[in-house]
Amino acid sequence: xxxxxxxxxxxxxxxxxxxxxxxxxxxxxxxxxxxxxxxxxxxxxxxxxxxxxxxxxxxxxxxxxxxxxxxxxxxxxxxxxxxxxxxxxxxxxxxxxxxxxxxxxxxxxxxxxxxxxxxxxxxxxxxxxxxxxxxxxxxxxxxxxxxxxxxxxxxxxxxxxxxxxxxxxxxxxxxxxxxxxxxxxxxxxxxxxxxxxxxxxxxxxxxxxxxxxxxxxxxxxxxxxxxxxxxxxxxxxxxxxxxxxxxxxxxxxxxxxxxxxxxxxxxxxxxxxxxxxxxxxxxxxxxxxxxxxxxxxxxxxxxxxxxxxxxxxxxxxxxxxxxxxxxxxxxxxxxxxxxxxxxxxxxxxxxxxxxxxxxxxxxxxxxxxxxxxxxxxxxxxxxxxxxxxxxxxxxxxxxxxxxxxxxxxxxxxxxxxxxxxxxxxxxxxxxxxxxxxxxxxxxxxxxxxxxxxxxxxxxxxxxxxxxxxxxxxxxxxxxxxxxxxxxxxxxxxxxxxxxxxxxxxxxxxxxxxxxxxxxxxxxxxxxxxxxxxxxxxxxxxxxxxxxxxxxxxxxxxxxxxxxxxxxxxxxxxxxxxxxxxxxxxxxxxxxxxxxxxxxxxxxxxxxxxxxxxxxxxxxxxxxxxxxxxxxxxxxxxxxxxxxxxxxxxxxxxxxxxxxxxxxxxxxxxxxxxxxxxxxxxxxxxxxxxxxxxxxxxxxxxxxxxxxxxxxxxxxxxxxxxxxxxxxxxxxxxxxxxxxxxxxxxxxxxxxxxxxxxxxxxxxxxxxxxxxxxxxxxxxxxxxxxxxxxxxxxxxxxxxxxxxxxxxxxxxxxxxxxxxxxxxxxxxxxxxxxxxxxxxxxxxxxxxxxxxxxxxxxxxxxxxxxxxxxxxxxxxxxxxxxxxxxxxxxxxxxxxxxxxxxxxxxxxxxxxxxxxxxxxxxxxxxxxxxxxxxxxxxxxxxxxxxxxxxxxxxxxxxx
Numbered sequence: 001x002x003x004x005x006x007x008x009x010x011x012x013x014x015x016x017x018x019x020x021x022x023x024x025x026x027x028x029x030x031x032x033x034x035x036x037x038x039x040x041x042x043x044x045x046x047x048x049x050x051x052x053x054x055x056x057x058x059x060x061x062x063x064x065x066x067x068x069x070x071x072x073x074x075x076x077x078x079x080x081x082x083x084x085x086x087x088x089x090x091x092x093x094x095x096x097x098x099x100x101x102x103x104x105x106x107x108x109x110x111x112x113x114x115x116x117x118x119x120x121x122x123x124x125x126x127x128x129x130x131x132x133x134x135x136x137x138x139x140x141x142x143x144x145x146x147x148x149x150x151x152x153x154x155x156x157x158x159x160x161x162x163x164x165x166x167x168x169x170x171x172x173x174x175x176x177x178x179x180x181x182x183x184x185x186x187x188x189x190x191x192x193x194x195x196x197x198x199x200x201x202x203x204x205x206x207x208x209x210x211x212x213x214x215x216x217x218x219x220x221x222x223x224x225x226x227x228x229x230x231x232x233x234x235x236x237x238x239x240x241x242x243x244x245x246x247x248x249x250x251x252x253x254x255x256x257x258x259x260x261x262x263x264x265x266x267x268x269x270x271x272x273x274x275x276x277x278x279x280x281x282x283x284x285x286x287x288x289x290x291x292x293x294x295x296x297x298x299x300x301x302x303x304x305x306x307x308x309x310x311x312x313x314x315x316x317x318x319x320x321x322x323x324x325x326x327x328x329x330x331x332x333x334x335x336x337x338x339x340x341x342x343x344x345x346x347x348x349x350x351x352x353x354x355x356x357x358x359x360x361x362x363x364x365x366x367x368x369x370x371x372x373x374x375x376x377x378x379x380x381x382x383x384x385x386x387x388x389x390x391x392x393x394x395x396x397x398x399x400x401x402x403x404x405x406x407x408x409x410x411x412x413x414x415x416x417x418x419x420x421x422x423x424x425x426x427x428x429x430x431x432x433x434x435x436x437x438x439x440x441x442x443x444x445x446x447x448x449x450x451x452x453x454x455x456x457x458x459x460x461x462x463x464x465x466x467x468x469x470x471x472x473x474x475x476x477x478x479x480x481x482x483x484x485x486x487x488x489x490x491x492x493x494x495x496x497x498x499x500x501x502x503x504x505x506x507x508x509x510x511x512x513x514x515x516x517x518x519x520x521x522x523x524x525x526x527x528x529x530x531x532x533x534x535x536x537x538x539x540x541x542x543x544x545x546x547x548x549x550x551x552x553x554x555x556x557x558x559x560x561x562x563x564x565x566x567x568x569x570x571x572x573x574x575x576x577x578x579x580x581x582x583x584x585x586x587x588x589x590x591x592x593x594x595x596x597x598x599x600x601x602x603x604x605x606x607x608x609x610x611x612x613x614x615x616x617x618x619x620x621x622x623x624x625x626x627x628x629x630x631x632x633x634x635x636x637x638x639x640x641x642x643x644x645x646x647x648x649x650x651x652x653x654x655x656x657x658x659x660x661x662x663x664x665x666x667x668x669x670x671x672x673x674x675x676x677x678x679x680x681x682x683x684x685x686x687x688x689x690x691x692x693x694x695x696x697x698x699x700x701x702x703x704x705x706x707x708x709x710x711x712x713x714x715x716x717x718x719x720x721x722x723x724x725x726x727x728x729x730x731x732x733x734x735x736x737x738x739x740x741x742x743x744x745x746x747x748x749x750x751x752x753x754x755x756x757x758x759x760x761x762x763x764x765x766x767x768x769x770x771x772x773x774x775x776x777x778x779x780x781x782x783x784x785x786x787x788x789x790x791x792x793x794x795x796x797x798x799x800x801x802x803x804x805x806x807x808x809x810x811x812x813x814x815x816x817x818x819x820x821x822x823x824x825x826x827x828x829x830x831x832x833x834x835x836x837x838x839x840x841x842x843x844x845x846x847x848x849x850x851x852x853x854x855x856x857x858x859x860x861x862x863x864x865x866x867x868x869x870x871x872x873x874x875x876x877x878x879x880x881x882x883x884x885x886x887x888x889x890x891x892x893x894x895x896x897x898x899x900x901x902x903x904x905x906x907x908x909x910x911x912x913x914x915x916x917x918x919x920x921x922x923x924x925x926x927x928x929x930x931x932x933x934x935x936x937x938x939x940x941x942x943x944x945x946x947x948x949x950x951x952x953x954x955x956x957x958x
Contacts, residue, residue: 012046022049037515057156088152089129099142109174115187121199149275151242158407168196206408220351241366244380253281260309267291271513321475325460328359352425353468361388369500377413429469432535446479484529491550499534593923594907598792598916610830619825626826639776642808652786652799654683660756661688666725672696702733735880762788766878769851774844789832798832883911
């Protein structure tokens with residue numbers, strides 16, 4: 001087992017370095033990948049190597065050019081593909097006919113072999129079949145496709161071997177045997193005394209190497225139960241993994257127009273597999289991309305109806321790149337009941353980690369990957385399950401058509417590379433587990449796909465071998481697509497195609513495997529910006545450090561810039577200079593004595609500075625960088641896929657409700673005192689069309705599950721009543737914090753009944769400041785959340801909706817329809833962003849003490865009321881104080897309270913007192929004098945002490 005220091009390589013460098021038969025290539029930036037897939041000549045000209053099915057290896061290309069020259073075809077108007085068997089050439093021509101149907105095209109098939117037969121291995125291996133075709137776009141596209149997903153092309157070592165003997169080869173037309181034609185040529189060196197160089201191996205050596213490979217694979221794939229050992233004769237070797245897959249698919253395809261001529265792919269597979277299976281002769285092809293139980297339910301129902309039959313089902317354990325594990329036991333039961341064949345690709349899991357054979361009929365493996373590990377040879381294998389009901393048929397079919405096409409030097413390389421295969425698998429398992437754990441904890445990462453972390457983890461455990469691990473392959477998705485680009489460009493590791501290498505290899509998977517179908521792939525659940533990691537054998541600490549460094553660059557990228565010191569200095573001068581009385585920014589003004597609400601706070605000079613320095617792009621067109629970055633930042637700290645900036649909290653709430661009401665009729669359960677119900681101008685009825693279903697919390701604080709169970713209308717309830725479709729909650733509610741556990745229970749109940757949930761988070765940051773949970777904790781428990789930046793944070797306006805990407809995308813259209821589109825939206829977003837950073841912080845938990853200090857002030861205000869004999873309507877948990885004016889012995893109406901407060905220079909609108917960070921000492925003194933007059937006491941108060949609470953002076957509470 002060899003270890004090497006991980007590092008990124010320059011564009012085009014072969015991976016591994018300095019190996020003529022390397023099968024990967026360095027594509028170190030995201031832009032390199034995009035341009036590579038677009039066929040950019042400037043990129044392709046720099047490639048020293050590439051994945052052999054994606055391009056013509058230099059050795060293959062050299063042989064191609066020699067063939068075209070010998071046959072008299074111009075390299076500018078003709079191209080050719082070279083195969084090691086006539087079957088591959090024949091199927092290539094057949095594919096051409098189907099792919100360019102309706103367009104003029106031609107092909108020629110030439111066979112090359114030694115003109116003078118020899119008794120050694122030269123006779124068998126110094127031969128090949130060339131398919132020549134026009135260099136038109138359509139033909140070139142068809143050739144690239146067939147070469148890529150079928151894998152029948154000649155290997156680089158075989159091409160190198162044949163080129164060294166090319167002068168000793170003759171050619172003839174493959175379709176006309178030895179008849180004279182343009183394709184009939186004589187060997188230039190045949191008339192001399194020189195003989196073709198002998199093969200550097202013997203047939204015995206080749207046979208021994210391949211038998212050793214079959215024996216090793218048979219031993220590894222034998223079920224862990226030891227019930228029956230796999231015999232080496234049931235192992236078939238192929239030159240590539242896709243050749244193995246293609247041969248199996250072709251042998252399982254029933255005759256044309258057969259009722260069972262359908263192949264099913266269950267789960268998201270490697271990108272070439274569906275194309276290979278589709279081109280293998282089936283009338284119908286079904287892609288069950290999620291690999292989910294309900295897809296098996298539907299398949300079972302259709303088969304049980306008798307109206308549908310299938311020939312085979314293909315799956316992977318685990319899948320590439322989503323690392324999902326299929327329910328093989330259930331698939332096996334269906335296969336036995338309905339008579340289809342189950343084919344499982346275990347390449348990612350490896351023989352060492354997983355044990356699929358007891359549940360499937362055929363196991364397919366790409367030996368190119370972890371089995372070899374060295375990234376310098378291709379190979380594949382097929383293993384038949386001798387206990388399968390289809391065993392005899394499959395064995396006879398494969399024996400009849402199987403050709404030994406694994407070039408001897410490739411077989412010898414595979415054998416040498418695989419000597420320490422189990423030890424390498426275990427080492428990669430340990431490293432991958434560490435990297436998956438690191439990624440899963442990072443707030444910028446939205447999803448990590450690893451067999452132990454995805455929803456199908458229990459299934460993987462069922463098929464994991466004793467002592468086996470979870471493999472070396474991980475994929476993950478950042479919450480922000482542009483963060484994926486930043487990460488990929490920054491990570492100092494090998495970057496390029498393939499996986500299962502001894503060195504760690506990173507790839508933006510969809511950008512390469514689905515470059516021309518990105519929208520389709522994303523619609524099926526594969527993110528456009530997903531990144532795949534094949535974790536290698538490097539030192540774990542070094543690998544972790546490499547990933548941490550790249551993630552730090554992502555963090556720096558995602559943190560929006562703050563106003564410059566120069567701008568802040570200039571604005572401070574404005575305040576202190578002659579403009580002091582002409583601008584209101586940075587001064588609390590009337591807010592300093594206003595206890596009516598926390599929305600009346602004034603914006604700070606830093607917020608003005610942020611506006612001065614903001615970008616002025618058009619947000620309707622998605623062109624304002626400040627707005628986009630702020631949305632992405634809030635989505636990240638909220639732990640959700642996406643976010644949308646809006647002008648007000650009311651707009652945020654009503655857009656949420658409109659998006660969640662997806663059926664008619666639909667009821668919306670509200671807290672009976674909810675802001676969304678009473679203070680948003682009937683927006684719910686206007687925009688969503690939902691019927692309000694007010695519910696008074698039984699605990700007097702916030703809605704609980706028992707309230708919903710009692711009052712919500714379920715679809716199975718009385719037909720006269722409107723079914724509940726949405727539950728809208730507040731946090732905080734009446735200043736009280738809704739516990740995470742309660743929200744979790746409500747979420748589970750709602751999901752069980754198909755009910756959507758909305759959280760009015762106008763004061764959600766107040767709840768977070770109490771330590772009850774992080775912003776991401778709360779946002780994970782509901783479908784859509786609104787977060788306000790004006791309440792207590794001081795932004796002039798602005799709120800955010802956070803949720804899933806698809807819903808947010810639809811809400812942007814609704815926002816535009818109701819006039820919420822913003823042109824220079826950065827002017828508002830910059831101030832809101834600064835308000836969040838200045839008064840809460842940049843993360844999911846408070847970094848600034850301001851909100852906690854306001855809570856302390858609220859508790860002190862409550863204490864002044866109660867020490868004078870007053871009673872509270874509720875406990876003080878955050879910044880709201882509720883005076884109980886109905887307490888025994890008090891004859892104080894809200895109007896008396898408000899009028900008394902006015903005389904002392906304090907603004908109130910009833911028994912609810914709202915504290916915020918701009919209340920000053922004079923206002924506190926005035927409020928206490930109000931208490932004294934109303935309660936007939938004169939205890940006195942030190943107003944300066946209250947001001948110290950806000951400044952962090954740490955005044956002790958009574």
